[in-house]
Amino acid sequence: MAGTKKKFVEIDIIADTVCPWCFVGKRNLDKALEEGNDRYEFELRWHPFQIDPEIPKEGTYKKEFYDTKMGADVAEVFETRMADIFSNHDMTYKIDGLTGNTIESHRLIYFAGLQDRDKQHDLVDEICLGYFTDGRFIGDRDYLLKCAEKIEIEGAAEFLDDPNNGLTEVREELKKYSEVKGIPYFVINGKEEFAGAQPTEVFLAAFEAATK
Template sequence: MAEGTAGTKPAKKLVEIDIVSDTVCPWCFVGKKNLDKAVEASKGQYDFRIRWHPYQLNPNAPKEGVDKRKYYEQKFGSDMSAKMANRMSEIFRSHGLEYDLSGLTGNTLDSHRLIYFAGQQDPAKQHDLVGELFLGYFTQAKYIGDREYLLECARKIGVEGAAEFLADPNNGLSEVREDLKKYSGNINGVPHFMINNGKQALSGAQPPEIFLKAFEVVTK
């Protein structure tokens, strides 16, 4: 029976989303939250394939970590840092979350290696892992460079073999660096969303309705 005739359901249209993000970017977490809302609102219409790609806002950040609040104050100044923190707190509360500026920040390379590894197993696991990493770092004062925290997130999501993978610092390194090189020179900031091979490109934490409109455009 031909597709779409009586007795059959037409195949859902495919929406492929490539996201460039850093795990210490609060707007990337907000962007994921808004994307998830749009996906949930349109699940009956589309099949989604979501892939995450690395970006490093501060590639020279120390692996051992530095105080998060002091880092932002040094980078942006006390007044601007306080205003930014207040703004993020408001936005996080709108998603039912409490923004936590305590704890450490630092190099995100290992988190990107883990995200790459999860994607090799299952893109859905990768997407869930990114959310888990964001949640701990931004709301529970977890350190994104802490190996035990990364493994804790991997266990929660069901990423198998994460401890062995991360134990060798070369595992996934060339792939992550290649992806960093590919995207870092082509975008001005994160999060950055490329939908259906760039048919639509969105930058920043767009609201769900913008994503929904983009889904419509790329599947026409």
């Protein structure tokens, strides 16, 4: 209805940049944001989680990593399933390239959030898109900076140059959210909480429930 004030919806998202379910969950959330745009005013905040904080920064091949972590047979089933899910989102899931420690990506996402929450949200998408569909390395500083440049985040290179910038804040959040029951994990207005790459209708129902 014209002139109706939009209801405010604050969304906290706990995720890791190498978690394919987190990226799928984000894309499902994006559809809900689009569908609910005429009724709600959204503010999104991304928070870090690390699936494997011990993985080396220099990286390891994705295929070898998953085969070792899951077992080759289970990893193959997982890869096939993710390929199907990504295809349903008009994306191609690739197991090519390296995976690695995600701390630098989380530092950059934290920095983006200091500038603009919408840019932070878009940066997460850009980083994950290259990692999952183009075999880009999550620990590649140049790649991260190209993502930041595309989203028009200012001062990213200078921020990442100092390895201590944002590190304390990211580590504090990693500790804070270390006990969440699965990722991605979503908190809507501090009321509705759920984990997993839920379908769009789950988000829309949560928006309604959280604004009553």
